[in-house]
Amino acid sequence: MMTLISRQSGADDHTDLLYISDLKLPSYDIMSRRFRRRSMFIILVLSVQALYLILVRINSHIGGVSIRQNLGDFKSIQQLLDTTLDVQIDSRHEQPVARFHSDGTDQEKKGPAKQPNSHVYNVSREEIFRKRKDLVLDGCKEYTAGKECRMNAYGRTLVDEAHKTLFCEIFKVGSSNWLRTFLGFVVDVTPNFRERIGNYYKRLNMCNKPGERDAILKDYTTRFMFVRHPFSRLVSCFADKIVHDPDMDFIERHLKMIEGETGTRPANLTFSNFVDYIIQVSVNDEGIDKLDPHIKPMYRTCCPCEVKYDFIGHLETQKEDSDFILKQMGVNVTFPQSDPIATDSSGKGTIAHYFNQLNPEQISGLYKIYMWDFQLFGYDFPDYLTLQDIKT
Structure with a gap:
């Protein structure tokens, strides 16, 4: 079956039918040069538009990183697309970065099952630590606490000379x-480890010989701290010390402090009036430093803007982070598994249960107090704490 081509014959508006098999003339006799040029131009425009849409899609995945740079790093567009689906890019550093879910877990995305010839980049633990450190350094450009905060951190810092x-x-x-682990380096671990740790280790604020503290800060090769989602930590404190295993000293101390702040002593220490007390006290850095160590913001406890830590561990990935740090210390031990947390204070349901007892103003007040914990340590405001879920 032969293919027909219709051709307009000009002013007569007559259509000739040509059989391709019968054509002996060059193609430009069939199609005018002007038509060919227009066709090529249209094809070129459509190709550019298609390429632009592809690049826009890629750019939306990698957070604004230079397309030219990334195309240079990969052999094909498909390879780049495969990579950007599996790795989030921090546009400030133009490198792969581990982000954190609302529950604080590292977002080391494995992506869909590997397809033939696909390129999947898995963020290493070393890279995660480097990104956490960079995040702190960037945040500290906006916030500095100074000498007083640094001295507070020295009192909380264990010194392992060996x-x-x-x-x-x-x-x-x-x-x-971690205290059990340090104690296990020098003695069999026994009950009362927290009291016994002082028999074998000193704190940095106790290093008072001339130049001793500065030499330690300069020469020690492994400096680290651990953090967790600020709201998870607050709920954990309340659930553990007030609800599930009441610490009467803790409760009585805070009831008295609430009475001193408000002039009224509550009948019970509820999560709502506990939060009100925290907000009322934390009007400035001096008030924040008066908070109980179990609820004091982490950035005011270890002062990462004043004490430069090599590693920022996360409770949500404690086992993996701790094993890596132990290797950096040069010890051949495995970090102990944590006991199951009866209160499940890291779970969304538990946090939502307590925060549903608060109004939006209380939650906003808490966020302002713990804002630097969120920003310095890479935690997100929980996406499951929406105003629709909060009782007003």
Whole structure:
């Protein structure tokens, strides 16, 4: 079956039918040069538009990083697309970065099942630590606390001379297992480890010989601290010390402080009036420093803007982070698994349960107090705490 081509014959508006098999003339006798030029131009425009849409799609995945740079790093557009689906890029550093879910877990995305010839980039633990450190350094350009905060951190910092290591301890961030680990380096671990740790280790604020503290900060090769999602930590403190295993000293102390701040003593220490107290006290840095160590913001406890830490561990990935740090210390031990948390204070349901007892103003007030914990340590405001979920 032969193919027909219709051709307009000009002013007569007559149509000739030509059989391709019968054509002996060059193609430009069939199609005018002007028509050919227009066709090529249209094809070129459509190709440019298609390429632009592809680049816009890629750019939306990689957060504004230079397209030219990334195309130079990969052999094909498909390879770049595969990579950007699996790795989030921090546009400030133009490198792969581990982000964090609302529950604080590292977003080391594995992506869909590998397809033939696909390129999947998995962020290493070393890279995660480097990104966390860079995030702190960037945040500290906007915030500095100064000498007083640094001295507070020295009082919380354990000095391990044998392994040239400094560990800043924050309550409600899995510090107990680290104290057990340090104690296990020198003695069999027994009950009352927190009381016994002082028999074998000193704190940085106790290093008072001339030049001793500066030499430690300069020469020690492993300086680290651990953090967790600020709201998870706050709920953990309240659930553990007031609800599930009441600490009467803690409760009585805070009831008295609430009475001193408000002039009224509550009948019970509810999560709502506990939050009100935190907000009322934390009007400035001096007030924040008066908070109980279990709820004091982490940035005011270990002062990462004044004490430069090599590693920022996350409770949400404690086992992986801790094993990596132990290797950096040069010790051949495995970090102990944490005991199951009965209160499940890291779970969305538990946090939502307590925060549903607050109004939007209280939640906003808490965020302002812990804002630098969110920003310096890469945590997001929980996406499951929406105004629709909050009782007003």
